[in-house]
Amino acid sequence: MTYLTKPKFHHPDLPKNELGYTHRDYEGTVSTLCAGCGHDSITGAIIAACFELSIEPHRVAKISGIGCSSKTPTYFLGNSHGFNSVHGRMPSVLTGANLANRDLIYLGVSGDGDSASIGFGQFAHALRRAVNMVYIVENNGVYGLTKGQFSATADRGSKSKRGFVNTDNSIDLVAIALQLGASFVARSFSGDKQQLVPIIKAAIAHKGAAFIDIISPCVAFNNHAGSTKSFDFVREHNEAVNRLDYMSSRMPIEVTYEPGTVEVVEQHDGSKLTLRKLAADYEITDRTAALGFLQQHAAKGQIVTGLLYVEKGPQDLHAHLRTVEAPLNTLNEAELCPGQATLEAFNASLR
Amino acid sequence: MKNTDISAPDYFHKVVDCQWACPAHTPVPEYIRLIAAGRYSDAYMINWKSNVFPGILGRTCDRPCEPACRRVRVEDEPVAICRLKRVAADYKDDITARLPKPAARKNGKRVALVGAGPASLTVARDLAPLGYHCVVFDGDKKAGGMIRTQIPKFRLPDSVIDEETGYILGLGVEFRGGKRIESMKALLAEGWDAVFVGSGAPRGRDLDIPGRKEAAKNIHIGIDWLSSVSFGHVSKIGKRVIVLGGGNTAMDCCRSARRLGGEDVNVVVRSGFEEMKASPWEKEDAQHEGIPIHNFLVPKAFIHDNGKLTGITFEKVKAEYDDKGRRKLVSAGLPEQHFPCDDVLVAVGQENAFPWIERDCGIEFNEWNMPKVDTRTMASSNPKVFFGGDAAFGPKNIIWAVAHGHEAAVSIDKLLNGEDITDRPLPAVELMSQKMGIHEWSYDNEIALDQRYKVPLRDKVVALKDIKAEVELGFDAKLALAEAGRCLNCDVQTVFTAQLCIECDACVDICPMDCITFTVNSEEAELRKRLNAPSHNLSQDLYVQDGLKTGRIMAKDEDVCLHCGLCAERCPTGAWDMQKFLLDMTYAGNSCRPQRRSAA
Ligand SMILES: Cc1cc2nc3c(=O)[nH]c(=O)nc-3n(C[C@H](O)[C@H](O)[C@H](O)COP(=O)(O)OP(=O)(O)OC[C@H]3O[C@@H](n4cnc5c(N)ncnc54)[C@H](O)[C@@H]3O)c2cc1C
Ligand SMILES: Cc1ncc(C[n+]2csc(CCOP(=O)(O)OP(=O)(O)O)c2C)c(N)n1
Ligand code: SF4
Ligand code: SF4
Ligand code: SF4
Ligand SMILES: [Mg+2]
16 A cells, blocks of 8 residues: 555646546545555546546445455545445445436446355346446455455466465356346456446446456465466456447547448447457357357356447336436425325225 | 666756756755755755855856756746755855865876856866866956856855855965966966866946947946945945846846935836846846836937936837747837936846957967857867856856866866866766665655745845845745755656566556556657657657566656656555666766766
């Protein structure tokens, strides 16, 4: 960690976004994580994504569980809402907040321990309920905060820092997310912001349950030879299926691509996901094909990254439940207590 | 881009903006840290070695370092480098024991130095301890040159000049005050091993317009008038005074006039206020003393009443620029303006004059009647004769005179050792890690957001009554500490070792100034477009290193780095380290002997 606060001075010619903010305005307090932690790069990527999207910080709610990863919301978007919940309980707190006020952007930040061990059930239910959120797992294969025990995402056969071999099968959160109906599923790497930032932007724009598994090396406990979550291993085995450019609906498309090499997916808000294909026959709107592709490559020891699946017309929990549009705290007494006649009509409808 | 060679002395030297801009290359941040630590004598000695006149320069330097200070690129105002130097001089202990001793044994070589200004005194300071017999001649009785005769005492008290010229004359230098050299030929005939000419630029330019001769009694040449004031020959002036000119001399003239009875003193300049030669702080000081500055006025005639000056008429002009951007002053087409006055001080420039150098003694002169002098060695076309200070290339300032003096001393030392004076060893460079612990550095890496502190001034009413009362009181220890804290320690360099880097991006993410980028390599112009922050300042280098596992390069734009060391604190592998850069300048003596690394 660093004891000094980051100086207020910034580059004099720093670009400003539509709101007149620089990326420095999206920072939080200085990180207390280990120097070099992958989670800090993810923090950097979230800052970049929110800056580039010109998001008003007070329109964001950051919700997390427990772990080094779950500490990171303190380090970005210092002017947003935040809730640091208990271990593994981020998804239910987020679901509740989202039901109460659908107007905010929900950023769920979790770790592999937080989501694949203690919070596995919560993880599953938030995704299958299609809560409109960005669900980020900062995946380092260990319980970083409690000093490096294997987590449920550690690969079988990988070695701990002290030489123990993991004998349990691992959970691939991307595969589970696909099975559970997440409408936006991606995997990326903390050490590749060029890939990661557009994915986070697209996930924020996506109206539905967006899940991003971000491999994020733990420099203190899981960055050695024999680890499958180290900088070196991930760089060597990274199999990116595509490169994403995110274009908001306000942005004119300037880039021209060779025909056949790109696929454009339009989202509900008019924004466009332009995907430069790297794996020729990869089809990102086919859930079962994605699952198969993932497993074939996993068997070869490859880590598939990129935007892996996106549903064309996603619906979220509010649509399923037909909830009221307005945030609950804006409803007045007349709306909340519509009167005897309405109650009777309603009761009658149930008879 | 090619990998940056950080072992080249210039690379990191350039990063220390102030030191690079200083003609004498004083290690500014090093002495500022010592001041912050209360080690005033140590800070003084570092200055003394480098710029010879810390107490004098700490009050009068033209401070080319300050506009260069990195702080200007990060916020509004530079560190008050110059006035911190004065702090070292004001609060040091007795340092006489730390000065070099007069040479125990003379080496038998005799050097004559003409003029006892800062240039000659620097040469003598550098050569005397090596055993040279240095004899300094000056037409004036006391040493100091224009420092003594021109700079008003309210800016620079005599005691400071006495002290610092005294340190030099105490090194076994022989001073022959009151001895003007009338003939170079005669001097050369005396068989000196080398001659240094530091005779300055003593002639003030005149203004030949109607009325000049008739009203001569009340029209004075600025620099002559100032030296008369300095010597006590002049002690009053009329109530209404006009100073013509916009340089340093004009500013000293108007402020002196204010103290000698001038109640209504006005400065009038031809150019615009912004283009005046005087430094911004000099203009500020004059205005603070109630002296208006009128601009875009060209003097047309001195108006007099039978030889008694009554005023000056001016033509109002305006600036026009041609397509090449050159400025021309053209008439504004307005009626002439008349300024009534009792006395005029003409401060419209200064010139060299060498009436005592015969043109046939082997010293060639150019078309402007200036000696031909080599800018690096300070040698004239006579192999034994060297020039420096204002005598070399026209009027400059004290710190340039010092820098010339050092170079001339190297040349003389090499010449008299039978060495090639053009073979000049590069300065030596040392880099030292400042790491003390995980987050501990041996310098204060926290960045102070404080604005520049103002130097306390003597009460104006009191100051204007006494021409010898120093106006600036100097920083006290507390203010000095606060001001010193603003220094960014630009000499503590970010040093990168590619083999250690795991490309985790921690340094990129923490850097408050977005200096660092990992990217694919390309030519500089293209690379600058792809850095994480705009990179427009081409005078600042990119630090480039390859050898990373992904095949990318690390590119750091030195432009606005705060030297906060956060990159090194966040780096998990120690690929960044903060290392102090120390430049050991080449001076006369051991360091200029040929064995050291030489410039190509
Ligand atoms: C009014 C005024 C204010 C200034 N203020 C500043 C300031 O604030 N800061 C700054 O940095 N610079 C200032 N300067 C400029 C600065 O004084 C000079 O640049 C500097 O003194 C030059 O040093 P020098 O060693 O070349 O010669 P000088 O200081 O000019 O000394 C030359 C000496 O040589 C002597 N001499 C000349 N000819 C002979 C001879 N034939 N025989 C014997 N002796 C001879 C002269 O008597 C004189 O003492 C100012 C100049 C003026 C005119
Ligand atoms: C209910 C509960 N059980 C156990 C713990 C101890 N604990 C703290 S953090 C953590 C694991 C965190 O792992 P992960 O989510 O992967 O975060 P990382 O630190 O690796 O980023 C555990 C088990 C706890 N805080 N609360
Ligand atoms: S901040 Fe300090 S070291 Fe840097 S240029 Fe200014 S005075 Fe020199
Ligand atoms: S010292 Fe390092 S972190 Fe600080 S500004 Fe310079 S490059 Fe950035
Ligand atoms: S923090 Fe260190 S290891 Fe990480 S990218 Fe920067 S220099 Fe490389
Ligand atoms: Mg973990």
